[in-house]
Amino acid sequence: xxxxxxxxRKMSRAGESLYGVLGLxxxxxxxxxxxxxxxxxxxxxxxxxxxNPEAVEKFKEIxxxxxxxxxxxxxxIYDEYGSMGLxxxxxxxxxxxxxxxxxSKWWFKALAVCCGLFTCCCCCCCCCFCCGKCxxxxxxxxxxxxxxxxxxxxxxxxxxxxxxxxxxxxxxAAAGEEPLPDASLRTDA
Numbered sequence: 001x002x003x004x005x006x007x008x009r010k011m012s013r014a015g016e017s018l019y020g021v022l023g024l025x026x027x028x029x030x031x032x033x034x035x036x037x038x039x040x041x042x043x044x045x046x047x048x049x050x051x052n053p054e055a056v057e058k059f060k061e062i063x064x065x066x067x068x069x070x071x072x073x074x075x076x077i078y079d080e081y082g083s084m085g086l087x088x089x090x091x092x093x094x095x096x097x098x099x100x101x102x103x104s105k106w107w108f109k110a111l112a113v114c115c116g117l118f119t120c121c122c123c124c125c126c127c128c129f130c131c132g133k134c135x136x137x138x139x140x141x142x143x144x145x146x147x148x149x150x151x152x153x154x155x156x157x158x159x160x161x162x163x164x165x166x167x168x169x170x171x172x173a174a175a176g177e178e179p180l181p182d183a184s185l186r187t188d189a
Contacts, residue, residue, distance in 0.1 A: 018064075018065040018068055018069055018078060018083075019065075019069070021061050021062060021064075021065040022036040022037060022040060022062065022065050022066070022069070023036055023040070024036055026079065027079075028069075030069075030070065033066065033069050033070060034070075037062060037065075037066040040058075040062045041059065041062055041063070041066075044056075044058045044059040044062060045059060046059060068086065073094055074086060074089070077089050077094065077097055081097060081101060085097050085101070088100045088101075
């Protein structure tokens with residue numbers, strides 16, 4: 001139920017509230033919701049009204065109202081924020097609903113504008129990088145252009161320093177025989 005002194009939100013921008021679709025007052029128990037749903041579902045079921053397209057639409061509305069009001073989380077969001085709360089919950093998740101409505105309040109927007117004006121900053125990354133307070137130091141060596149010839153010479157010099165010459169040629173192994181790891185261990189003459 002709505003708290004006294006707190007303005008009641010409209011339940012939806014167009015059409016009836018979900019409680020109104022089921023013919024109930026806000027704050028109805030889950031048993032009352034089930035009874036009203038069963039009664040209206042039997043009355044407007046498409047099989048009982050095959051020639052009436054309005055009954056099909058009414059049946060869809062009744063099913064939607066029942067699905068929302070039987071889910072405790074959706075019902076809590078609907079009771080507090082209306083159909084806009086359900087839309088926000090679908091788009092951004094149920095946890096984000098209260099933050100969305102908090103940020104949509106006039107005082108929050110005014111606070112954000114005042115903070116931006118007083119700090120001379122539009123956003124954090126603007127402050128960190130345009131004025132240079134948090135900009136990483138520029139390394140002059142990292143932007144030097146290296147010619148391909150110098151790079152090739154450097155690679156060859158490093159390769160020559162690390163290579164050790166091969167002094168013994170490996171011996172061929174006979175079929176089915178494992179090669180010996182070192183030539184000094186051979187016993188044949």
